[in-house]
Amino acid sequence: MTQATFRVWRGERGSGSFSEYRTEITEGMVVLDAIHQIQAEQAGDLAVRWNCKAGKCGSCSAEVNGMPRLMCMTRMNQLDLSEPITVEPMRAFPHVRDLVTDVSWNFEVKKQIRKFTPRTPEAADGSWRMQQVDVDRVQEFRKCIECFLCQDVCHVLRDHNRHGEFIGPRFFVYAAALEMHPLDTANRLPALKNAHGLGYCNITKCCTRVCPEGITITDNAIIPLKERVVDEFYDPIVRLVRLFRGGKTTSPGTT
Amino acid sequence: MAEMERVDHDVLVIGAGGAGLRAAIAAAQEGVRVGLVTKSLLGKAHTVMAEGGIAAAMAHVDERDGWRVHFADTMRGGQYVNNWRMAELHAKEAPDRVRELEAWGALFDRTSDGRILQRNFGGHKFPRLAHVGDRTGLEMIRTLQDHGIHAGIDVHMEHTIVTLLTDGERVSGALAYDRERGRFKCFRARSIVLATGGIGRAFRITSNSWEYTGDGHALAYRAGAALQDMEFVQFHPTGMVWPPSVRGILVTEGVRGEGGVLRNSKGERFMFADIPENYRSQTADNEDEGWRYTQGDKTARRPPELLTRDHVARCILKEVREGRGSPHGGVFLDIAWIKARMPNSAEHIRKKLPSMYHQFKQLADIDITTTPMEVGPTTHYIMGGIRVDGDSQMATVPGLFAAGECAAGLHGANRLGGNSLSDLLVFGKRAGEYAARFARSNGAAKIADADIDSAVAAALEPFQRSGGESPYQIQHELQDSMQELVGIVRREEEMQRALTRIAELRPRAQDVHVSGNREYNPGWHTALDLNNLLTVSEAITRSAIERKESRGGHFRDDFPAKDAAFAGFNLVCRRGTDGAMKVERIAIPPLPDHLKAVIAEET
Numbered sequence: 125m126t127q128a129t130f131r132v133w134r135g136e137r138g139s140g141s142f143s144e145y146r147t148e149i150t151e152g153m154v155v156l157d158a159i160h161q162i163q164a165e166q167a168g169d170l171a172v173r174w175n176c177k178a179g180k181c182g183s184c185s186a187e188v189n190g191m192p193r194l195m196c197m198t199r200m201n202q203l204d205l206s207e208p209i210t211v212e213p214m215r216a217f218p219h220v221r222d223l224v225t226d227v228s229w230n231f232e233v234k235k236q237i238r239k240f241t242p243r244t245p246e247a248a249d250g251s252w253r254m255q256q257v258d259v260d261r262v263q264e265f266r267k268c269i270e271c272f273l274c275q276d277v278c279h280v281l282r283d284h285n286r287h288g289e290f291i292g293p294r295f296f297v298y299a300a301a302l303e304m305h306p307l308d309t310a311n312r313l314p315a316l317k318n319a320h321g322l323g324y325c326n327i328t329k330c331c332t333r334v335c336p337e338g339i340t341i342t343d344n345a346i347i348p349l350k351e352r353v354v355d356e357f358y359d360p361i362v363r364l365v366r367l368f369r370g371g372k373t374t375s376p377g378t379t
Numbered sequence: 380m381a382e383m384e385r386v387d388h389d390v391l392v393i394g395a396g397g398a399g400l401r402a403a404i405a406a407a408q409e410g411v412r413v414g415l416v417t418k419s420l421l422g423k424a425h426t427v428m429a430e431g432g433i434a435a436a437m438a439h440v441d442e443r444d445g446w447r448v449h450f451a452d453t454m455r456g457g458q459y460v461n462n463w464r465m466a467e468l469h470a471k472e473a474p475d476r477v478r479e480l481e482a483w484g485a486l487f488d489r490t491s492d493g494r495i496l497q498r499n500f501g502g503h504k505f506p507r508l509a510h511v512g513d514r515t516g517l518e519m520i521r522t523l524q525d526h527g528i529h530a531g532i533d534v535h536m537e538h539t540i541v542t543l544l545t546d547g548e549r550v551s552g553a554l555a556y557d558r559e560r561g562r563f564k565c566f567r568a569r570s571i572v573l574a575t576g577g578i579g580r581a582f583r584i585t586s587n588s589w590e591y592t593g594d595g596h597a598l599a600y601r602a603g604a605a606l607q608d609m610e611f612v613q614f615h616p617t618g619m620v621w622p623p624s625v626r627g628i629l630v631t632e633g634v635r636g637e638g639g640v641l642r643n644s645k646g647e648r649f650m651f652a653d654i655p656e657n658y659r660s661q662t663a664d665n666e667d668e669g670w671r672y673t674q675g676d677k678t679a680r681r682p683p684e685l686l687t688r689d690h691v692a693r694c695i696l697k698e699v700r701e702g703r704g705s706p707h708g709g710v711f712l713d714i715a716w717i718k719a720r721m722p723n724s725a726e727h728i729r730k731k732l733p734s735m736y737h738q739f740k741q742l743a744d745i746d747i748t749t750t751p752m753e754v755g756p757t758t759h760y761i762m763g764g765i766r767v768d769g770d771s772q773m774a775t776v777p778g779l780f781a782a783g784e785c786a787a788g789l790h791g792a793n794r795l796g797g798n799s800l801s802d803l804l805v806f807g808k809r810a811g812e813y814a815a816r817f818a819r820s821n822g823a824a825k826i827a828d829a830d831i832d833s834a835v836a837a838a839l840e841p842f843q844r845s846g847g848e849s850p851y852q853i854q855h856e857l858q859d860s861m862q863e864l865v866g867i868v869r870r871e872e873e874m875q876r877a878l879t880r881i882a883e884l885r886p887r888a889q890d891v892h893v894s895g896n897r898e899y900n901p902g903w904h905t906a907l908d909l910n911n912l913l914t915v916s917e918a919i920t921r922s923a924i925e926r927k928e929s930r931g932g933h934f935r936d937d938f939p940a941k942d943a944a945f946a947g948f949n950l951v952c953r954r955g956t957d958g959a960m961k962v963e964r965i966a967i968p969p970l971p972d973h974l975k976a977v978i979a980e981e982t
């Protein structure tokens with residue numbers, strides 16, 4: 125029988141502190157199980173957001189030992205139980221209570237991105253023809269479960285609070301999925317450059333590293349978008365990236 | 380009266396899964412003011428978890444398919460107690476609803492000629508499920524969500540409806556609290572669509588999330604609506620069984636569709652040993668034929684692993700009970716074996732079943748491309764729900780509509796895989812349209828302040844008490860009772876015991892105490908959900924006692940055979956004037972000749 129100590133952030137609207145709980149760890153447990161166990165046995169009002177407990181809905185995002193993670197997909201046996209395990213809410217969003225943050229900003233941001241605008245259907249039955257190779261790339265982006273962990277980790281939001289002028293990696297992925305959708309006809313490049321703040325991203329790749337869906341956010345979504353923007357406008361960072369890559373000017377996103 | 384925010388809509392949709400979102404979009408298109416309420420955040424509803432696909436007879440992979448075959452398959456799966464009108468509409472309209480998703484941006488997997496690819500699934504005669512790998516539900520909910528946010532719908536996230544308000548017979552609104560702050564909000568509406576999903580949390584082992592506490596069922600019941608077919612609960616044959624913390628999490632039927640096989644501890648493909656008579660002519664009688672079927676050979680018949688879910692679940696239970704189970708009380712589901720049949724099978728499996736690969740790797744340290752999984756039955760879906768009119772989806776209460784898993788009828792005694800996602804689209808759209816029409820042709824209804832006050836007082840009671848038990852304790856006891864006494868295999872005396880347990884738990888549930896304040900307090904939420912769970916558990920148990928035969932998802936050890944005497948009616952639960960639950964039999968209208976002919980030809 126193993127015991128573990130958890131330091132869980134308790135409090136409301138920004139003010140709070142860590143509370144310590146000891147709980148039993150059994151085979152196969154994930155952090156969310158431990159939090160639920162603490163809730164059922166020691167702290168009935170401990171607030172935590174979750175739904176599927178299978179890594180599919182993106183509700184249970186938190187910072188476990190300082191790392192942005194899905195609690196339901198973080199196995200206890202991946203953590204060092206000899207030290208207390210800290211569990212905190214995501215720091216890039218306003219705090220509500222305990223482990224729950226107010227992520228509503230993300231839902232507002234999405235509304236500002238021009239919606240899917242398909243071309244006229246070509247087939248007689250009123251639908252379209254697309255090949256698997258053409259949808260593969262976009263399907264990668266559409267795996268996103270909107271956990272907002274990438275938003276949480278991105279320094280432009282987390283440290284510089286540019287929420288008003290920068291939509292964040294999640295929505296670059298969203299915009300890329302629309303821009304590269306084989307049927308879409310809208311042009312989002314001017315908005316990406318201006319209102320959506322694509323230029324603030326300096327390609328640190330922190331977002332890619334935390335994405336639980338393994339979406340290559342920076343290389344497959346952001347850089348191709350930046351390249352598309354640069355083809356219309358000018359962006360110094362893409363300039364640098366291109367130099368660094370030895371003059372390679374195209375990526376899968378621009379062909 | 381208590382101070383609170385009041386919101387006015389023409390149509391209020393409760394639930395933002397596939398059914399609720401589709402209903403809200405449809406109602407908004409009709410030009411009325413629409414509100415959408417959900418317990419969780421947008422895009423997190425259960426629909427997001429669906430894996431295998433959406434059933435629609437588009438005939439992209441096998442040109443022999445069509446609405447007639449889909450209709451016949453659905454009726455046979457439901458053992459002919461379905462609402463045949465719903466089964467007909469569903470089979471006819473599903474293809475258009477899927478194409479509509481594509482027009483809204485969904486990207487399904489493709490056939491080689493560039494159309495939407497369709498895969499095999501249990502009980503469907505032809506490859507019929509439009510899909511995106513094994514994350515079809517995500518594709519569907521995200522498409523509806525992203526389309527819906529531009530449709531002029533007012534969304535109220537993380538709000539839980541606790542009571543429906545009525546004006547005479549008719550619905551007039553609903554009371555909610557917001558989970559974040561615990562403040563009450565009163566919604567006034569001319570019509571209401573319930574799209575709250577299922578009841579899985581009434582059982583201990585389930586693939587369902589905390590949201591599935593049967594809220595819509597219970598809200599409708601308390602407002603005077605009838606619940607139908609509640610004895611028909613689907614136990615999915617393949618849930619994870621190990622480690623304990625993931626017990627119940629779904630392993631998609633897609634694994635078997637791609638060639639995965641079930642074996643017992645002796646390595647036997649036990650499903651070949653028990654093929655029901657009415658499926659024999661469609662089922663492979665050797666392993667090779669079964670494999671060829673999964674690889675698209677149109678001359679082959681399906682392997683017995685793809686028989687209906689109720690049957691496969693019982694066969695697994697039998698292996699376990701007779702001592703041929705896997706180490707942790709399940710059986711083996713093996714997809715790794717296909718390496719004997721194809722080169723680069725590991726890559727193929729990862730491509731076809733990415734989230735299953737991920738799920739086992741991360742949660743159980745198992746690589747499914749090399750090692751068999753351990754699986755066992757898990758509570759998955761309820762066929763029963765709010766009784767509705769087949770065309771309009773209106774419940775027995777005027778102005779109240781229901782769609783998706785919380786409504787009854789389409790699936791009869793057993794649902795085929797993939798028929799839920801199509802159900803959400805077809806009947807979500809219909810419910811939204813008819814609710815909008817109802818709202819337009821009926822004036823505003825009144826809400827009595829006294830009703831609001833008493834609902835608020837009832838909701839706050841758990842804070843006022845001192846000394847009662849924790850709501851979690853009672854929830855666990857209820858789940859254990861339902862699991863043990865009203866599960867996959869049922870018996871009269873066990874179910875009577877369950878009724879007694881439920882009756883004992885009720886007063887205890889009325890007496891629970893919660894600590895803390897109203898802001899995002901899960902203890903309080905659980906306390907309120909408990910009453911709903913108790914109501915649906917009672918309805919399931921009472922109906923299951925009343926149906927003294929075995930049919931579809933309902934299996935009675937004491938009446939193991941299907942009985943023609945029970946084929947002609949549905950069981951319906953209603954609240955009697957004395958407040959007690961009454962179960963009645965309601966005759967199923969006879970099948971019209973044209974549908975009879977379809978069944979005769981296509982079965």
Ligand SMILES: Cc1cc2nc3c(=O)[nH]c(=O)nc-3n(C[C@H](O)[C@H](O)[C@H](O)COP(=O)(O)OP(=O)(O)OC[C@H]3O[C@@H](n4cnc5c(N)ncnc54)[C@H](O)[C@@H]3O)c2cc1C
Nearest residue numbers: 394395396398418425426431432540576783784797799800
């Ligand atoms: C793991 C898994 C895999 C599945 N795979 C498939 C598949 O491949 N194919 C298929 O056809 N079916 C599948 N199903 C079944 C199918 O996913 C569900 O039946 C379907 O998604 C239910 O959709 P719904 O719109 O009725 O409800 P849901 O999507 O569950 O939505 C319910 C909504 O109601 C809200 N709600 C509930 N109560 C309240 C309340 N009191 N107040 C306010 N809001 C409330 C919730 O917050 C939520 O927004 C699967 C199910 C599971 C669990």
Ligand code: SF4
Nearest residue numbers: 278325327328329331
């Ligand atoms: S790569 Fe760009 S978007 Fe991603 S974390 Fe770094 S700055 Fe943010």
Ligand code: SF4
Nearest residue numbers: 268269271272274335
């Ligand atoms: S891109 Fe990845 S990290 Fe970001 S929200 Fe989507 S799934 Fe989460």
Ligand code: FES
Nearest residue numbers: 175176177182196
């Ligand atoms: S609970 Fe759904 S991702 Fe963790």
